[in-house]
C-alpha cells in the first residue's frame with residue numbers, strides 16, 4: 001500500500017477531544033473511552049433514564065441510533081430527527097457528549113448541529129460520497145468496519161475522510177462475516193493490533209455487534225482492552241429484554257457497571 005496520511009510514519013498518533021462546549025469533553029487516545037446506550041432511541045423517558053444511569057456509573061459518551069439501518073424495511077426505522085433532539089436534550093441534562101449514526105449525506109445538516117460525534121455505520125463504510133462529506137466537517141467521526149471489508153478497504157475508507165481535512169477519525173471494529181454463525185459476527189481483534197502497530201488513528205471495539213450475544217459482551221470487551229484498543233462502544237439499556245432493536249446483544253446497566261469496574265482495574269495493570 002502507498003504511504004497514507006493514516007500511516008504512523010506520516011505524523012504523530014492522532015488524539016483529540018470529543019464534545020461541544022456545553023458537555024464534559026472526553027479525550028480519546030489516552031484513557032479508555034466507554035461509549036454506551038441503546039441500539040435505537042425509543043422515547044424520551046427511556047432515553048432520559050438510560051442516560052442518567054450511564055452517567056452515574058461513569059460512562060463517558062452516550063450512544064443511540066435515530067436513523068437506523070435495518071435489514072428489513074418493516075423493522076423499526078428509528079425516530080429520525082426527533083430521536084436526534086431527544087439525544088441532545090438528555091445528553092445536555094447530564095453534560096455528556098453523544099454519538100449517533102448518519103446514514104445519508106442529506107442528513108448531515110440536520111444531525112451535525114446537535115451531535116458531538118457522528119457514526120458511519122458498517123453498511124455505509126463503502127459510501128465514498130458520505131465519507132467525503134464528513135471529511136469536510138470539524139467533528140469526530142466513528143468509522144465502523146464494513147461487515148465484509150478487508151482491513152485495507154477499511155483503512156482506505158478512513159483515508160477518504162482524512163484526505164478531505166478531518167483527522168478526527170476513530171476506527172471501530174464491529175466484527176466481520178465469516179462461515180461461523182454461532183455468533184452474529186466474528187470479532188476480529190487482529191485488526192486492533194494491526195492498527196495500533198502501524199496506524200495513527202484511535203481504534204475502539206463494538207463487542208455488541210461483534211458477538212450478537214449479551215453473555216459474551218463482557219468477556220470480549222476485556223479481551224479488546226487487553227489487545228490495546230482505545231475504548232469500547234457497547235449497547236446497554238435499563239430493560240435490555242424490552243429494547244426495540246438488538247435486545248439479544250444488549251446488556252443491563254448493572255452488567256455494564258461490573259464491566260466498567262473490571263476495565264478500570266485492567267487499566268491500572270496495563271499502565272494506561
Ligand code: PEP
Nearest residue numbers: 065121122123144174209
Ligand atoms: C449500530 O451501532 O447501531 C449499528 C447499526 O452498527 P453496525 O453499523 O456496526 O451494524
Ligand code: MN
Nearest residue numbers: 039235245246
Ligand atoms: Mn444495534
